[in-house]
Amino acid sequence: MKRNRLIAGAACAAVAATFTLTACSDGGDGGSDGGDKQITFMFRGGPDEKAAYEAAIAKYTEDTGVKVKVIVTDADQYATKLQAAVAGNNVPDVFYIEQATLQSYVSSGILMDITEQVDASGIDLDNIWPYGVDSYRFDGTLQGTPDGKLYGLPKDVGPFSFGYNKTMLEAAGIPLPDKDTPLTWEQFVDISKQLTVDTDGDGAVDQWGTGLNVQWNLQSLVWSNGGDWTNEDRTEVTVDTPEFADALQKFADLTNVDKVTPSASDAATLDTYQRWMAGEIGFFPVGPWDVSVYNDLEFDYDLIPWPTVGDGGTATWLGSLGIGVSATSKLPDDAVKLVTYLSTDADAQQTLVDANIQIPNLIDMAETWAAEEGAEPANRQEFLDIAKDYGRAMPAAFTYGAEWYDELWTNIQPVLDGKQTAADYLAEEQPKMQALLDESNATAEQAAAGQ
Structure with missing residues (x-):
């Protein structure tokens, strides 16, 4: 397949554990009252995904006043470039995370625990595919359990x-x-x-x-x-x-x-x-x-x-990509707001879904989407059946x-x-x-x- 969802997490851990990390916020004074706020968002994808994210982020900036510097790579280059950013003490404020690298990023101090911020945001996590949310939970021993701390939110779930x-x-x-x-x-x-x-x-x-x-x-x-x-x-x-x-x-x-x-x-x-x-x-x-x-x-x-x-x-x-926040971001609250916006905001989700690059993260939106008359493919419900009923994590997703x-x-x-x-x-x-x-x-x- 054209989309690689697994990278060698152990190699990432070896890189990540070596460095003291700083984030690459371009927020001027780091978020005090003076100057415009700007955070960085690094992700991978083709032209359709890039265009969809740029549209969603433009709306985020309009609503919040926070500018977002977008760094986008091809899928095959993403892991290498993210590791290079880690090695150069230039970690993006917000970035895609692979399931198989979450544990190494947590233990190396790269990822921020966003549990409290998400809980305080009022987001209905029950309306997001449980597999997507739980993929980015880690209790210190097991990943993917509903009781772990939250180190990201799903960019998507990918029913194959x-x-x-x-x-x-x-x-x-x-x-x-x-x-x-x-x-x-x-x-x-x-x-x-x-x-x-x-x-x-x-x-x-x-x-x-x-x-x-x-x-x-x-x-x-x-x-x-x-x-x-x-x-x-x-x-x-x-x-x-x-x-x-x-x-x-x-x-x-x-x-x-x-x-x-x-x-x-x-x-x-x-x-x-x-x-x-x-x-x-x-x-x-x-x-x-x-x-x-x-x-x-x-x-x-x-x-x-x-x-x-x-x-x-x-x-x-059933695959997933996550969106996480650098533990050393100078604008952590704004970074978490961007993550929750991209993962759970109905308007942002609609922009991404309209680009035909993912199914909705929101379960109620997904059910409406699957039932649309004249949809292509016609049996979109199969995607939802996988996400809801019988899709399994890849064997190395949580190791x-x-x-x-x-x-x-x-x-x-x-x-x-x-x-x-x-x-x-x-x-x-x-x-x-x-x-x-x-x-x-x-x-x-x-x-x-x-x-």
């Missing part, structure tokens, strides 16, 4: 849905999937085989059933099959179970046995994201951040639940860094190429991942003890 090319299925005479009942894995593979054809008669396949990326799509298969990455308290890596191996093998078989995905050479010419955009792929993931682009495609698409692999039901992940999780993908290619079984690979990887998770948990304990 499953999409299909409606035009392609209709042209093939295939009945459209039910929007409420997930396909079984066997049904999904069968339809994908029907869609994988040579459309121009030149002897080469140029349309495929699907084209999934293992790093962003395996989660659904594993969870649906009853497997998981860790045990409940995130101390034991559990990727070497039969359920996990079966899910990974099914994923690899889509290419090597079922042959419903572009080959490695096909993907090298044009990756699966580009092929989906060109109308050459039947089933593909869809996040809210994709909608502004997908709504302009030359084919109709819609959302359905992810296919089920085992008895675990449909499953997928102290993601290195243990990233290890799984490092040498997985032989499995995807059909040269190694999933079970053999996972048996090799589990001890490596366990060692890294043990290190992560030990670092988290040391950081908590040093607070």
Whole structure:
């Protein structure tokens, strides 16, 4: 996928712990009665997101008199540039935070505890997706629990849905999937085989059933099959179970046995994201951040639940980005007000939602949004079902860094190429991942003890 939601939190911790921090408020006298107030806001995003935030911030400045200096980067550059700002003692007043870096930023004194300010603001947190709010709570031991202190508010929640090319299925005479009942894995593979054809008669396949990326799509298969990455308290890596191996093998078989995905050479010419955009792929993931682009495609698409692999039901992940405040901001009250405005103000949310870059953070607004007549995609409700009912946190979202999780993908290619079984690979990887998770948990304990 084009949007990277995980960065190595342990690396951030190593950088963050080294420096005494100052914020980069440009507030003149730091917020006394003389001079104009100005705070900085650093975030990542494309042109649509930048334009939406600039519009929302203009309204904030009009209402409060506080100017906001915007620093925007591409998604792939954000983590590096934020770390550079930390290293240079130039931390923005307000900035995006990844779930996987929250603990390191808290222990390093980078993030401000905004619990009291948010409680005093009168905001109805019950009208914001609980997953979004709780993602930025930390009690010193566990992240993501409803009792932890609040170190940010959600910029968004990102329900990772499953999409299909409606035009392609209709042209093939295939009945459209039910929007409420997930396909079984066997049904999904069968339809994908029907869609994988040579459309121009030149002897080469140029349309495929699907084209999934293992790093962003395996989660659904594993969870649906009853497997998981860790045990409940995130101390034991559990990727070497039969359920996990079966899910990974099914994923690899889509290419090597079922042959419903572009080959490695096909993907090298044009990756699966580009092929989906060109109308050459039947089933593909869809996040809210994709909608502004997908709504302009030359084919109709819609959302359905992810296919089920085992008895675990449909499953997928629910991501989030947060917005936090520098612990050393010279204008902390104004910075917190900007965070609460961007995350919870109805007008600000409407600006962001109208840009088709996220679903509303406000639950009542989201329900109205999903029911809009003529909406694209038509089944917006699927996004809400994920946010409300069955979306799960990414495996490394609430651990102290993601290195243990990233290890799984490092040498997985032989499995995807059909040269190694999933079970053999996972048996090799589990001890490596366990060692890294043990290190992560030990670092988290040391950081908590040093607070």
